[in-house]
Amino acid sequence: MKDQLTLQLIDTHAGGDVSRIVVGGINPLPGATVRAQMEYLQSEADGLRTLLLEEPYGIPEMSVDLIVPATDPQAQAGYIIMEVMGYPIYSGSNTICTATALLESGIVPKKEGSQRFVLESPAGLVQIEARVVDDVVESITCEGLPSYIDTYRASVHVPLLGDVTYSIAYSGGFYALVDATELGFALTLDEENRLAHCAQAIVEAIREEKGFSHYTLGDVGPLPFLHFMGPVEQIDGHFYRSRSATYVHPGVICRSTTGTGTSARLALMHYEGRLQPGDRLETVSLRETCFIGELMEVEQAGAHDVIKNTITGRSHVLAHSDIVVNCDDPLVDCTGLRQLLTPVEQTN
The missing domain is CATH 3.10.310.10 (Diaminopimelate Epimerase; Chain A, domain 1)
Structure with a gap:
């Protein structure tokens, strides 16, 4: 048998x-x-x-x-x-x-x-x-989870890197948001392995220093993700573009920019006053693939400005x-x- x-x-x-x-x-x-x-x-x-x-x-x-x-x-x-x-x-x-x-x-x-x-x-x-x-599915637009900034521009000491500035967003999981340019990255495909090692070191350093708690869910575990942010280019009055890369696991940089990573980025740009409802951000991956996030509206939840958003992309x-x-x-x-x-x- x-x-x-x-x-x-x-x-x-x-x-x-x-x-x-x-x-x-x-x-x-x-x-x-x-x-x-x-x-x-x-x-x-x-x-x-x-x-x-x-x-x-x-x-x-x-x-x-x-x-x-x-x-x-x-x-x-x-x-x-x-x-x-x-x-x-x-x-x-x-x-x-x-x-x-x-x-x-x-x-x-x-x-x-x-x-x-x-x-x-x-x-x-x-x-x-x-x-x-x-008869072909050309695009899917789905809701992103309500997203907000927990921590803005904190600093952590990372062995071999020095002091690294980061922000923390929640967008379905907690994300460390890091300026790629400050670490010398252009977010190109040849940097993929170095990005993964760098992100792991930063995430481990933040985990050792502090944890994060969602305002309704409570403790959702240790910090899992890091999103590298490239410079933002304004395409027109309500549309922006930025290179991006998301770390999810030791050795793994996602091939896409990820939906939750894009939602986290929308939350940060709104927190900084750079995005308003109706504005869109296209995140561009190391492989030149894209997701488009749109900031739909902002609600107050406790001490947080929580953004509602959508993510648009295509699957094959x-x-x-x-x-x-x-x-x-x-x-x-x-x-x-x-x-x-x-x-x-x-x-x-």
Whole structure:
């Protein structure tokens, strides 16, 4: 008897960041909400995440989005985000990829022109606007999480770098925002490895010095992310552009500028008086891919000016595939997977 399990995938990318969308082969998860189902995976069945992000099936630079039935009647589908650092409650690039995969696969019926629908993420309901031209999804605009500045222009001593000035934003996770020019970076592709090492050193130094707490969520763990900011160019009266790079894990600079990184940048530029509602910022990655963030409105929450924002980008479908998980493969650990995955029909 072959000890095999299987699942169905749609591989996509947005701005170069590959998101592996799991559309079939997973048994129903316990939990009354998508957030509760995410917490079940996190505590009881993390093997699915590690299976798809480690060899022989994946690499740490990828992300995984598991499609689940929505628990809120307003939403067409739910999704759970899995990355090498764990389970973020929200991600702009993953949302863009998930929405595209749902449309291109027909799980959410595709309509020519502009269409709106709702997805349920672990962070809550997400409004989606898709633009479809000649039956192709040309762009996805999704809500960014409400974002704000926690710390403005603090300083930390970093071994081998000296004193580094940083700000802290929350945009779905806490981000250190650092001026790339002050550290001698032009944010070009040849700098990718040095950017990753530099970001890791800065994040570790900040973690040793202090932690950060969300005004309603409380402690959400140690600082995970860093966003390098290039100079800002004003394209017209309400449109700006800046080179950017986002660090998410030791050795990993995202191929895109990331949606949450772009939201964090919008929050900082508003805090500094450089962006107002209706203004847009295009962030440009090391690979010349772009996301566009728009500042929609500003609300007061306690001591914080919290910005509502949207992120627009495009995702491309790379592949439709069935993954066969061979549990007798010495490189595969099936611990905790059998209760999740649908078995392949057994053969002699």
